[in-house]
Amino acid sequence: MRVPAFAVLVLAAAPLRAQAADSVPACVPAPADSAGVVRWACAGTGYDAAVRFSVFLPADWTVTAPEDAGLVIRASQGGVQIAVAAEDQLHAPRTRADTAGFWMRATRLVLARDPTLEDLQAFRRRAANPDKARRAVTAAQLRDSVLLAMAGGLSAAHEDRKVVARAAEVRRLAGRPAGYLAETFEADGIPRRAESYVTVRDAVMFIATLECPDSGCGDALPVWERALASLRTWTERSAAGRERMSSIDPDPNL
Structure with missing residues (x-):
């Protein structure tokens, strides 16, 4: 298949x-x-x-x-x-490296492009926690x-x-x-x-x-x-x- x-x-x-x-x-x-x-x-x-x-x-x-x-x-x-x-x-972050990767991927998925450090920091402040980050990604991808x-x-x-x-x-x-x-x-x-x-x-x-x-x-x-x-x-x-x-x-x- x-x-x-x-x-x-x-x-x-x-x-x-x-x-x-x-x-x-x-x-x-x-x-x-x-x-x-x-x-x-x-x-x-x-x-x-x-x-x-x-x-x-x-x-x-x-x-x-x-x-x-x-x-x-x-x-x-x-x-x-x-x-x-x-x-x-x-996915749920398991390690410190997972956490960094989580926020990088979330920012990239919301923006649909490679983020800058400023993009990453701004999104992390705005989303505040993983649940809100997932909601933001979902909303962005349902366009x-x-x-x-x-x-x-x-x-x-x-x-x-x-x-x-x-x-x-x-x-x-x-x-x-x-x-x-x-x-x-x-x-x-x-x-x-x-x-x-x-x-x-x-x-x-x-x-x-x-x-x-x-x-x-x-x-x-x-x-x-x-x-x-x-x-x-x-x-x-x-x-x-x-x-x-x-x-x-x-x-x-x-």
Whole structure:
């Protein structure tokens, strides 16, 4: 499954991964319901320890849960593949160096450019603490122009694929504004279609992607639409996380 590198998406340096994750992230299935779908509840680890999402996927599709530090779940059937991924752009600092990196990344993400020392100092005074910094990053990245740029980072062109058609706009994912990208591209001479959504909550980037043969996407679209409608996102550090399933979006600032 083509899941583009998050570093391409964030318009700045992604969270440092010098320290190994504590363990492999987990995606746990519930029993299949009468409609033949399974709710998968996923939780990150290491720097992504606060990240959570859940999504419904067909019981008869092959599902691949996370196999390394990245929080990604994939479902496939034939040539059709769906993936949901998440990464914390501003993880909880563990060391003094982490703290310095946290504020540098937060300032860069808010400004969408490399900050000066004056920029960094001004933002740190204004934000005052990590929670406010994450809110500022989230608000900055939910602007239409930034969401569209993030969606553009998911393009097959970044993998040297020939893109023959493209459409981008701002839609919604999990109750939040999201960048949307639809492309037709050539892979080994065969036309394929990809649809991707990207949104941000509590400074965590959430991505959902569909890829299928261009001539065979029709049957997969209802499955894709159900997965998108079912997706719930939250973080354990937020108020929305503590009441996570009571509402899709209890606090629009998170």
